[in-house]
Amino acid sequence: MSNDHDHxxxxxxxxxxxxxxxxxxxxxxxxxxxxxxxxxxKGLFTAEDHRRFTxxxxxxxxxxxxxxxxxxxxxxxxxxxxxxxxxxxxxxxxVDWLNPTGFGTPSDYTDLRVLEDTPTRHHxxxxxxxxxxPRPILGxxxxxxxxxxxxxxxxxxxxxxxxxxxxxxxxEVEIRVEDSNQKCRxxxxxxxxxxTDGWTEDQLTEIVTRDCLIGVALPKPGxxxxxxxxxxxxxxxxHH
Amino acid sequence: MSSTTxxxxxxxxxxxxxxxxxxxxxxxxxxxxxxxxxxxxxxxRSPHDVGGEHDIPCDWxxxxxxxxxxxxxxxxECLAWRGVWCAEERRRMQNVDVGTTQYLGLPYYGRWLLSxxxxxxxxxxxxLTELINKIDEVKKRHEPAR
Amino acid sequence: xxxxxxxxxxxxxxGKGDPQCFIGTAGPAxxxxxxxxxxxxxxxxxxxxxxxxxxxxxxxxxxxxHESPAPEDxxxxxxxxxxxxxxxxxxxxxxxxxxxxxxxxxTLQTEFSERWLESV
Numbered sequence: 422m423s424n425d426h427d428h429x430x431x432x433x434x435x436x437x438x439x440x441x442x443x444x445x446x447x448x449x450x451x452x453x454x455x456x457x458x459x460x461x462x463k464g465l466f467t468a469e470d471h472r473r474f475t476x477x478x479x480x481x482x483x484x485x486x487x488x489x490x491x492x493x494x495x496x497x498x499x500x501x502x503x504x505x506x507x508x509x510x511x512x513x514x515x516v517d518w519l520n521p522t523g524f525g526t527p528s529d530y531t532d533l534r535v536l537e538d539t540p541t542r543h544h545x546x547x548x549x550x551x552x553x554x555p556r557p558i559l560g561x562x563x564x565x566x567x568x569x570x571x572x573x574x575x576x577x578x579x580x581x582x583x584x585x586x587x588x589x590x591x592x593e594v595e596i597r598v599e600d601s602n603q604k605c606r607x608x609x610x611x612x613x614x615x616x617t618d619g620w621t622e623d624q625l626t627e628i629v630t631r632d633c634l635i636g637v638a639l640p641k642p643g644x645x646x647x648x649x650x651x652x653x654x655x656x657x658x659x660h661h
Numbered sequence: 662m663s664s665t666t667x668x669x670x671x672x673x674x675x676x677x678x679x680x681x682x683x684x685x686x687x688x689x690x691x692x693x694x695x696x697x698x699x700x701x702x703x704x705x706r707s708p709h710d711v712g713g714e715h716d717i718p719c720d721w722x723x724x725x726x727x728x729x730x731x732x733x734x735x736x737x738e739c740l741a742w743r744g745v746w747c748a749e750e751r752r753r754m755q756n757v758d759v760g761t762t763q764y765l766g767l768p769y770y771g772r773w774l775l776s777x778x779x780x781x782x783x784x785x786x787x788x789l790t791e792l793i794n795k796i797d798e799v800k801k802r803h804e805p806a807r
Numbered sequence: 808x809x810x811x812x813x814x815x816x817x818x819x820x821x822g823k824g825d826p827q828c829f830i831g832t833a834g835p836a837x838x839x840x841x842x843x844x845x846x847x848x849x850x851x852x853x854x855x856x857x858x859x860x861x862x863x864x865x866x867x868x869x870x871x872x873h874e875s876p877a878p879e880d881x882x883x884x885x886x887x888x889x890x891x892x893x894x895x896x897x898x899x900x901x902x903x904x905x906x907x908x909x910x911x912x913x914t915l916q917t918e919f920s921e922r923w924l925e926s927v
Contacts, residue, residue, distance in 0.1 A: 531824030666863025
């Protein structure tokens with residue numbers, strides 16, 4: 422925005438002050454810029470590194486994990502591979518866990534485990550210590566997964582928490598909570614629901630939502646989205 | 662004995678919720694004898710270790726990320742990619758070293774960002790003076806014209 | 808912080824991944840699937856990834872996962888010593904005294920490095 426005023430703004434001047442030439446930034450924004458610029462100045466990483474990792478981060482999402490489950494439902498041999506070598510099985514859905522560094526993302530490691538639900542056992546995942554999550558195949562965590570509230574309560578009151586997400590299971594079904602606290606990363610492979618006979622891989626993929634892959638929902642024909650929750654908006658959102 | 666350990670653990674999970682150092686009180690540190698084993702454990706716990714603590718049902722929600730938060734995440738991963746630290750060093754600094762008040766009081770990516778700043782200094786990649794000067798310079802760049 | 812050669816991890820892990828880069832570094836695993844183990848209540852000053860809620864609890868080794876430096880060491884960049892890691896499964900009613908009897912089959916499992924486990 423241009424500033425046409427060329428005189429002082431003294432008291433009682435009656436003008437609105439001109440729009441700032443640059444935007445004010447928050448303490449966080451100032452620190453973020455400072456850390457990134459210093460890191461690059463000191464040769465700790467390059468601007469190109471930052472761009473490449475940003476691109477990686479902007480392209481991850483839950484579809485590959487959903488497709489992995491769909492493929493496993495259709496192909497018993499592939500399902501076996503998913504359950505014994507999650508990293509190798511990920512290649513079939515286009516995810517190479519060694520990307521983008523050649524040795525994996527620093528925070529997500531390279532040991533994916535697939536938790537197989539049965540009619541008498543349902544898994545649900547949490548990281549009580551932080552928010553460990555299989556980002557390369559599932560994208561970024563929902564905010565609720567990161568909260569102390571979810572992390573405090575899921576391990577001790579799982580049925581209450583699941584009920585809050587709309588999921589209630591019979592009392593004889595084993596609810597198995599996986600507390601993901603080390604280098605392994607987990608996705609849930611739900612039981613293929615009734616009403617999906619003859620479905621294509623694409624159709625099955627659509628109903629395996631992120632919520633199903635964490636274990637707070639079960640897949641159902643016609644249900645192709647996660648639980649609808651209010652979204653707190655950012656002031657200067659990240660562009661995707 | 663196992664059952665005594667379990668009893669201690671279950672008391673601890675309740676005690677941490679009541680932990681509020683008496684900042685309004687006499688303005689002096691507690692006497693050593695005032696710190697029971699239970700209090701010692703509560704004060705020296707890893708703040709990130711919240712599993713099994715009491716909490717109330719809440720309204721689940723989603724949050725749109727600020728651009729600075731996404732950039733800070735990328736910065737921390739680039740620092741690890743290029744060997745300045747590893748993810749576990751980051752988690753230690755970001756989720757434990759910050760202490761309980763900052764752990765619960767700061768935004769999620771705020772702590773990622775703080776730990777990235779911290780590793781630059783702790784790792785002797787920049788001096789604190791350099792960091793301070795850079796932050797000051799960045800802020801001045803963005804001050805509105807007067 | 809890690810004052811060592813910053814290219815070290817890339818050198819050992821490129822093309823392999825992490826924890827794959829630590830294969831063979833921990834020696835023989837002390838425990839196997841099915842073993843009953845108790846979680847030790849070791850001192851946990853400054854940093855731990857062994858959840859307090861698990862201490863003193865008895866569970867069963869469900870999976871022997873991989874070798875890696877323990878997080879208590881890795882958190883300061885010490886990667887010279889590795890341990891075997893294990894997913895241990897607990898009955899929820901053994902963890903929480905108030906866990907309802909209505910749900911007798913519910914379980915919880917989480918992962919420990921070997922130092923945290925002792926035979927029962």
